[in-house]
Amino acid sequence: MACYVRLMRREDIAQVTEIDREAFPTLWPPVNYERELENRLAHYIVACDEEEKVEESEVEAPLEKDPPGLASRVRRLFNYNRFFGHELPKSGKQYIIGFAGFWIMVGEAHITNIAVRELHRRQGIGELLLIFAIDLATKLNAHIITLEVRASNTAAQSLYCKYGFTQAGLRRNYYVDNKEDAVIMSTENITSVPFQAHLQRLKQAHSRKWGIALYQIAR
Numbered sequence: 001m002a003c004y005v006r007l008m009r010r011e012d013i014a015q016v017t018e019i020d021r022e023a024f025p026t027l028w029p030p031v032n033y034e035r036e037l038e039n040r041l042a043h044y045i046v047a048c049d050e051e052e053k054v055e056e057s058e059v060e061a062p063l064e065k066d067p068p069g070l071a072s073r074v075r076r077l078f079n080y081n082r083f084f085g086h087e088l089p090k091s092g093k094q095y096i097i098g099f100a101g102f103w104i105m106v107g108e109a110h111i112t113n114i115a116v117r118e119l120h121r122r123q124g125i126g127e128l129l130l131i132f133a134i135d136l137a138t139k140l141n142a143h144i145i146t147l148e149v150r151a152s153n154t155a156a157q158s159l160y161c162k163y164g165f166t167q168a169g170l171r172r173n174y175y176v177d178n179k180e181d182a183v184i185m186s187t188e189n190i191t192s193v194p195f196q197a198h199l200q201r202l203k204q205a206h207s208r209k210w211g212i213a214l215y216q217i218a219r
């Protein structure tokens, strides 16, 4: 196998939209990923399972799949990594497990989305995507990363806290569907020695847990 993270492509849009709908069913208006790919401020990455293939006709409809055994799944997922810039299959049939995106404006990266297919959660993929997003934002000269997260979304908040995000504020009644508050979270300077040291420790722990040899963003 293979799980690898690469930049999002046009042919990924159907699967990314499917994951988005599963993760954020009440989000309205829905994100237009066609437009996001043309937006020079926006940067999106996807985590793909290279062994799992998706026929074009299947992309529109969610796949009915048996939940895989966790151990073999994890072995398959993290047997090796492929990185941006390497020769990757051109086909749009790679099975996408999760994605993340951010906008960069004047040195600030704002995470717009991070989502993992329900079947694949709690297997380190959200963390993998966040690591790659932080590394990519750093390479793109961002100094801090911010985001908004639902007050009730403790899973995502826990992920962000782990990576050094802290609460920077609250937007009351921010979400239109249920008037839920948004917690604004922000990092310290991501280029600082303490932040990078913490990130390095987290990568090592993640690598030990999931068997990833190295994390590297190539252009």
Ligand SMILES: CC(C)(COP(=O)(O)OP(=O)(O)OC[C@H]1O[C@@H](n2cnc3c(N)ncnc32)[C@H](O)[C@@H]1OP(=O)(O)O)[C@@H](O)C(=O)NCCC(=O)NCCS
Residues within 6 Å of the ligand: 023, 024, 113, 114, 115, 116, 117, 120, 121, 122, 123, 124, 125, 126, 127, 128, 147, 148, 149, 150, 153, 154, 155, 156, 158, 159, 160, 162
């Ligand atoms: C948030 C999300 C991306 C996490 O992805 P994931 O692949 O399941 O997360 P990981 O397995 O990499 O977990 C990494 C860390 O996230 C936190 N976490 C993830 N799921 C959690 C849960 N259900 N409860 C508590 N903490 C959780 C933990 O801190 C975990 O670290 P640990 O393993 O040391 O405890 C995923 O739950 C998701 O797609 N949710 C729906 C979309 C969403 O809410 N996105 C955030 C929008 S701001």
